Amino acid sequence: MQSLRNFDLIPNHTLKSLILSWRNQRHLLNSSPSSSSSFHGHTELTSLLxxxxxxxxxxxxLKKLRSFARENSAAFVASGGIDALRRVILRSAADSxxxxxxxxxxxxxxxxxxxPFENDDASVGLLAAPDSLRPMLLVLQRGGAEAxxxxxxxxQRISRADPSVTDHFHQDIDVFKSLLDLLSDEISASPRxxxxxxxxxxxxxxxxxxxxLRAVxxxxxxxLIELLPDAGRHREGRVLMLLKRLCECAEGRSAFADHGMGVAAVASKIGRDGEVGTKVGVKLLWLVCSFLPTKKVVEDMMAFGAVKKLLGMVHGEGQSSTREKALRMVKMHGEAWKRLPCFPCELRAVLY
Known part of the structure; x- marks a missing residue:
């Protein structure tokens, strides 16, 4: 063994070059699969399209493309995949x-x-075109549950990016009939x-x-009236909201007034735990009472407990638009309710 006369470090250039060579080889080995995978992925996508x-x-x-696109959505959109799917949809609709x-x-x-195409304006523009929407509406009416x-x-995703998309729905009443069938039939249609x-x-x-008007x-x-009694708390708020929107037009109010259980269904949701149900329910009754106060509607409000709930709000504490609407209804129809034989005697003194 050779003895060292001192311990000063002496640069070993041969060893340094070996280390650098080894590091470069490792880098190539590590990066090669990635670039190779990217190349093969692009080739596969091009072949599938x-x-x-x-x-x-x-x-x-399409099944293979679905699996690929789920993991490579950005590459799919960039390679014109949305337009390719649109052409398939258009051709399929032509031979429906x-x-x-x-x-x-x-x-x-x-x-x-x-x-996720919502943030790509070009994709939204392609899918929002009327000829693209027609096949989707056709599947909505005739397709299987998953489709x-x-x-x-x-x-929904297109309409959030471009709200004008739903303007086309009124051209076909069957679109609304299909949506209502799905809404009311949770046995054959899934809750989702x-x-x-x-x-x-x-x-x-x-x-x-x-x-x-088409929905009415x-x-x-x-x-909606027939769904309301059995609707869960989360669903009842949306059902009431849709019913209220329909009653903002004369045709909707007329359909509500003609239904034998309209007032009863809405009155049952007022004053429950959910504040939204009370607010929307009172607004709905106010619309009908203000613009179409038929004798039957006025009597049904008394018979099904709506009047009692309105009086409870009127004499409650605080101020709100809901309380104001309740007060206006009481003032509007109080005398008619007072004359009904079923009107509680104890409420005569408090009625405005």
């Missing part, structure tokens, strides 16, 4: 009488629903599908008077 365009049997390719074509459309909507859910989800239908109806009538024409007032 080409197959979707050319193959007459698209469902299996053929089962296989309609199935292609349903599967394409499934792919589309898994892609309908995809169609509703896509329509029913809830999504309610949300889309709320959005549609909020932005368009023609949609409001499709029987929405009757459906």
């Amino acid at each position: 080409s197959a979707v365009e050319s193959s007459p049997f698209k469902v299996s390719t 009488d053929y089962f296989s074509a309609f199935q292609d459309c349903e599967e394409a909507l499934g792919v589309l629903d898994g892609i 309908r859910l995809h169609a509703i989800s896509i329509l 599908l029913s809830s999504s239908s309610l949300d889309l109806l709320l959005e549609a009538v909020a932005v368009s008077k023609p949609n409001l 024409e499709a029987g929405a007032v009757r459906v």
Whole structure:
């Protein structure tokens, strides 16, 4: 063994070059799979999009594309995937009488629903075009449960980015009939599908008077009144809100007044634990009492306990728009209620 005369460090350039060479090789090894994976991913996407365009049997390719797009949504959008799906949907709609074509459309909507396209203006513009909306509305009316859910989800996402999209709904009353069927039938339609239908109806009538009239024409007032008694707390607020919006037009108020259980259904939700239900319920009754106070409506308010609840609000503490509407209804119809034989004697002294 050679003895060291001193312990000063002597640079070893050979060793240094070996270390640098080893580090460079490690870097290449580590980065190579990533770049290779990216290359293969792009190649796979290009191949799938080409197959979707050319193959007459698209469902299996669309299923693969759905799996790929879920994990590579940004690359999918950047590669023109939204436009490719749109072309599939348009071609399928043109041949909608053929089962296989309609199935292609349903599967394409499934792919589309898994892609976050809302922040891409170009994608929203493509999907918001009337010719793109028609196939979605067709699936909403005739598709399977899962496809309908995809169609509703896509329509909601487009309408949030471009609220004018729902303006097209009134052109086809069957759109509203289909949404109401899904809303009222939780046995064949899943709770999620029913809830999504309610949300889309709320959005549609909020932005368009023609949609409001179409919904009334499709029987929405009757459906909502019959849903209200058994609606859970979360759902009842939205049902009441939609019913209130429908009663903002004369046709909606007329349909409400003609229904035998309209007042009873709304009165049962006033004064419960939920403040929203009370506020919306009172506003709804105020609309009907102010603009269409038929003899039956006035008598039903007495018979089903609405008057008693209104008086409780009037004599409660505090000021609010809800209390003000209750007071106005009492002043408006108090004398008529007082003459009814079922009017409680103890309330005669407090009635305004």
